[in-house]
Amino acid sequence: MDDLILVLQDDSPIGLVVEDNSPFTLTIGDGETEYPVYDGATEFTPTRETQVVVTARKVLLDNITINPIPQNYGLVTYNGSVITIS
Numbered sequence: 001m002d003d004l005i006l007v008l009q010d011d012s013p014i015g016l017v018v019e020d021n022s023p024f025t026l027t028i029g030d031g032e033t034e035y036p037v038y039d040g041a042t043e044f045t046p047t048r049e050t051q052v053v054v055t056a057r058k059v060l061l062d063n064i065t066i067n068p069i070p071q072n073y074g075l076v077t078y079n080g081s082v083i084t085i086s
Contacts, residue, residue, distance in 0.1 A: 003006065018059060035059045036058050036059070042064050045070065046067070
């Protein structure tokens, strides 16, 4: 494996792209941590329940897509005296 060494001059963010599904090791300062690649779903549609995408301490190789609320979902609003379902 080839090493890539980056020296940052300030606190600017840096982007990192990994092109395969292999875990990689990221060394920051004197610490070293290996991050596995997230291999779960990346497309979600809103539901009535909370959805948790378990990505903590993992590397995502694709964007996560949140679909729009489906047309057949009803919107309930209340103005203090009238409930409207649209």
